[in-house]
Amino acid sequence: MLRQILFLFLLLPLFANGQTVSVKGRVMADTIPLPYATVTVQGTRLGTTTNDSGYYELKDIAAGSYKINFSSVTYEHLRLPVTIKVNETTTLNANLKPYNSRLSEVVITGVSRATELRKSPVPIAVMSKSALQQNIGTNIIESIVKGVPGVNAVTTGPNISKPFIRGLGYNRVLTLFDGIRQEGQQWGDEHGIEIDAYGVGRVEVIKGPASLTYGSDALAGVINMIPYTQQEENGFKGDFITEYQNNNGMIGSSIGLGYKTNAWKYNFRGTVKAAHDYRNSVDGYVYNSGFREINLSGIARTDKKWGYTQIAATLYHNKQEIPDGSRDSLTRRFTKQVAEGDADDIKNRPLVTDDEFKTYAIAPLTQSIKHYRLYSQSQFKLGSGTINTLLGLQQNIRREFTHPTAPNQAALDIVLNTLNYEARYNLPALGGIESTIGANGFYQTNRNKQATDFPIPDYNLFDIGAYVFAKKTLGKVDVSGGIRYDNRHIQWNDFYVGTDAQTGFGKRVNAGTPGADLQFPRFNHNYTGVSGSVGLTYNITGRLLLKGNIARGYRAPNITEIGSNGLDPGAHIVYLGNRNFKPEFNLQQDVGFIAYLKDMDILLELFNNNIDNYIYQAKLTDENGNPVVVVPGNSTYQYQQSKARLYGAEVTLNLHPESAKWLCLNNSLAYVQGINKNAQLVAQSNGAAKYLPFIPPLHMRSELRLKPQGTYGIFSKVYAGIEADIYSEQTKFYALDDTETYTPGYTLINISAGATIKPRAAKNYLELFLQASNLFDKAYQSNLNRLKYFEYYQSSPTGRLGIYNTGRNVSVKVVWHF
Template sequence: MKKTYLLLYTLLCSFFTLSGFATDMAQFRGKVVDASDQSPLVGATIYITDLKAITTTNAQGEFVLKNVPAKGKFLLEVRYVGYRTYSSVVDLGSQNGLSISLTPSIIESAEVVITGSPFSSSNKTSSLSVVTVGKTKLAQAGSTNLMDAIAKIPGVAQVSTGGAISKPVIRGLGYNRVLTMVDGAREEAQQWGDEHGIEVDQFSAARIEILKGPASLLYGSDALGGVINVIDDLVPAPGVHNGEFTSNYSTNNGLTASSLMLQGNENGFVYRGRASYKNAYGFRYKDTTVPNSGFNELNFNGMLGLNKSWGYSHLSFSRFHTNIGLVEDGPDENGNYLNEDGELISNAAAKERRLGLPYQDINHYRAALNSNFILGKGQLKTIFAFQNNIRKEFEESISEPGLNLNLKSYTYDVKYYLPNIGKWEPAFGLQGMYQDNVNKGDEFLIPDYSSNNIGAFAYLKRNFEQGAINIGARYDYKKVNGKDLNFEGEQVFSGFSNEFSNVSGSIGLAFEIAKNLVLKGNAGSGFRAPNIAELGANGRHEGTFRYEIGNNKLKQETSLQFDLGLEYNAENVSFGLNAYANRIFNYIYPGNFNNETMPFENEDGSMGTLPVYRYVQTNADLIGGEASVDFHLVKSLHFENSFAYTRGVNRANDTALPFIPAATINNEIRFEPNIKGFADSYIKVGVNNTFKQARFDSFETQTDGYTLLDAGIGTSINTKRGKLNLWITGQNLLDKQYYNHLSRYKPVNIYNPGRNITFGISVPFL
């Protein structure tokens, strides 16, 4: 605890002493006009993401960005509905008074990418495959959690446990191979668990950026498969204070979800506060409600910060709390759910919002200090964070947890951006993390352990008129100490100490080979040290229907991936093609070999058995691709189509890798009528096709293909305080009964959720 208090004290002292910086206040002015007739565009939004600066144009199309440096080069982004997004690096010293002309477009331009490289850049100058999802689409997805909202993006899937838990999978890689970033810091919440979701308030995400492919160069271990970057809103312009109330209701599991947010900017002092609550009973398929599959959440988060001409510094803090019911058994041969006395559980009883045993109780606390200091022509970006994940699983008693894990994580990330060396942009970084995990219950799955890792990288990027090239290298070192554990005279875990190190690199190119046609290529290596469950697990994993045994002799995973993409964005059509080949050395996966089982005692004293899963290694190949084609032949009509395929191969025996998502084709028609008195109106119909997964490992089973019908309708009403948004989203409208190949409930014959209709409203105030 002393380390915790010391870190928090350091963060607070660093933050509140920033106000004493001697700085020169500066403003950057400009004007935004229509390219065809030079008429002013009122209400256009102007961003400089690296400075957390935002403003809008007035009635004359003019804007003023306050509290920005008097000089320096930064990426400026201008957005206006119905126009192509403008993004360009501007010199705040020499280009003050800039006039920006926007051209009309019926195609939404790609958002600025900040995940894939240290430098904020437009999609045209990023060599990596990055997809962004904005706040509006996240809300209209009708999802039960944040990862569920992005699971239809080509190349992205989810390992689901009912409606409450979703774990991201990118191009066939998930768990500790996909890194989630929140508030600029890596999420550390026992990601090794199948039924361990992402502890993030879904209402706090203004945008999610998904980096597909190895990102070990920038993030170190656990980014071997990609990155999910959860980004909060930029604070309002100086002098602006506002708020928003959002609420929705879903019919499938009675989900009620609401969030209240307040934020403001008083001459560079910025703040934001949010409180959110969610509650759901068991999810349903056909005429069956799955008992004890409900959940509830109560989340609080806030931010205090300074936006000044020397840069910015924001202190964010959050508390995420959730209770999640765990399903122990599937239905009987007649499709009915029975209690421990063998009695039928009615649908009415299954819809009770009170959770029964077993269930999880999770608290995740996070504090992060995110800063960017302008030092002459250079920049120093720092992120210091502390997280405490307290995970309890109640199995036999509602007062005493069986499994009780307490994980503390201290992370730091320091990057320095040197002034340009000619046309080259250099950056250097130092990152690290210290963790300590303690068992406080009387049931055990992983040992007490501590880990310490550190990494350093160097990165170079060169922008030119037709695109950009980049190159980088990194070194990582990680040490894991597992501790002995004896309980009631028996040894549960034997101590071990493992060290891992790796050199990784990346080289990429983005080049506009013709007007609106961009070719992207990237070759990168990845690295991942084994997680604590893979190294030291020994116990029954509640909620996953198996007994796990780790292996402390495992080696680190390394990978080499080649990615090639082609993107075209014209006035009425856009398309994207991506192909990749990823070879992973010492790929780690759990398997049930030779039908090995472990006996266990049920609550009623009867004996049962669980399959034993052991962690092993092999060399593996993952190859595949994604394609998307969007037609906009009529201004108000959009026809969007996408395809994704991943093939996993165990090179030891040329068989399938386990837990690989099936191929998908998604189609959506979206009509956006122009209705007087309303804005952003739409009607959409989507057909989502998932193919049969006929390639599976020996302990898996085939999963049949299925087709789901979705639809939605929504609109906005302009008010003096902003837009009031209304929407209705329907999912699986034909109430199809199906299994997803990555559902954790499939082995016990529990289907995925059936028909669901979500009603949503977002109301601005202040």
């Protein structure tokens, strides 16, 4: 018996060690979940990473006391003790504090699976929810421009901004919402981005060709706007945002609501924005620049052992006034169109009254843009791999009303329907290689409705592409790359237009109608392209990195470039396309150096981009050099194609002394040069066509920010800053036929301040953001401001032509979290 008892006691520790359980929990950064954070058990080989929502689980741990390590790039390391008991699952949550560095994040854009920014050879920038809130703008693109060097925007008034990356824009920049490509007639100058700025929680920007993952239209890069979901714990949570901007009286209000159960998470947001005309010191109030915007969105998601699935819907409706720049020739006061045709005497239009400038009522000459989006995303675990699927439906309805004698008659009325789809398989790691195979694309139809102007035809488009992507770590070197093949088919039938005998306006007619004109002859064509990239990151140390990447991008011509033949009334431009255009292909080289130092962050990125078959728009003139006028009062642009080269650099230097954590000095510089390589045209134009259009000048930004540490009564996270936003003159522009003109340099001074307000023991709290942009009311014109060219006269008594950008603007934003 004694031997049996002794034997039992010898087996008891082994039996106890055999009773393994699990530890699970969630890793957060304040209120934001941290995906792909590393979780390890100190002194063992046990470890894992968090999923997309920050959750983790460590399995097969013997009962006992341990220390669990939590780490993520740009966040301080955290070690927590835990005692694990037999037959009991232990929950251990962690909240990591960020390092004072803005150069490294875990990103999900532009690669097959989530990766650390430091491991990606492709230049990527990330903006958090906090950064977006502090960079106050009238639209989301304006906020991104303020936060990411190398990103600019073509603007047509304060609420219409189109992103440009390193001098390339329009369909060369692929805009995503939650990973789904945004399709909303983005070919037009005055066609903005149909996304609720208050509903964006994070922005990821790829600089350079991203065709490998997304296919055509990512030649310049990708901007992915990820929705904000505030509900991370069981129960109810929400926020209310209210904002006022004094320059155009913009009032914005947004409410976000979230509810979470053990199985499901729900989020809803509703937003309303309204503004009257904006002002500057040269033009005073700019007539017909007001807007009214409504947004609704909802997301439902469930996370299970097999993966997750979510379904989401958004609704966007913007009524945007259309400025035309007509004025009295002597006083330069704005006038308004009240007649058409021969009855419209541009020099004797009535003056706009003061009350009309400041009213929130939308003027009759306006555009109405509705965008609906319904999509579903899922991930299914398959052994050690995962399968991701995406399916989305979008409808964009654009109506432009420019007939003062018939305000209810749409001049432009087009409906764009898009079906997005994607499937990819993230294979289990094999020999340290993480690889992905996938396919994505979209099917699209465009239809003109009851309009009077037809800049583009009805068309059907089918796009599909397949790709392979892989990455591997070899010691200090991270290598990644892949290849893709794309096919796009586009076709349309004969499209005839005629004249309505009763109204005198244009209308669509059948082929046999007397006087019918064939505006868009039948077209049927396939565009194909091979794209790919390969790059590496060399980790000199944990905080010093060298990156290099070479990528080939592909872009099929967009609808206006190959099919346009008519007036876009909102842009006051007649577009003329070319059915014989070839796809664009580019080869871009990127070299980068990143240093995460104790007292500073340094980022240097150099790029060289050669493009074959580059497509651009230029003013059309006759043989005598006079502008061709197809529609009176509107410019005529014809698309051209040639070789091109763009090269430049971005530099970021952020100083944050460890001995003075309350102080930081953030500096950035962005430079891009665009060369037209059509030697014959350059020679014939005596150098006027040497440079590409829409190239931003040298841009520097420097901000001194004070961030007192600690809490001051009910105030915390206090900051105040002053910023110099400097643009040099642009002397290198596409000057042929006055397509573009010289732009003087300017410096804008901006100040900002903010704080979190939370009484002790209170669960609810406020965030306050204050900003004064263009503090000294500087009169300036951005070279990418399309209103710069809205001018009816060759000269003015003031010596200033065109419409100027926004003057001083004081903004107040309050966010209440409840």
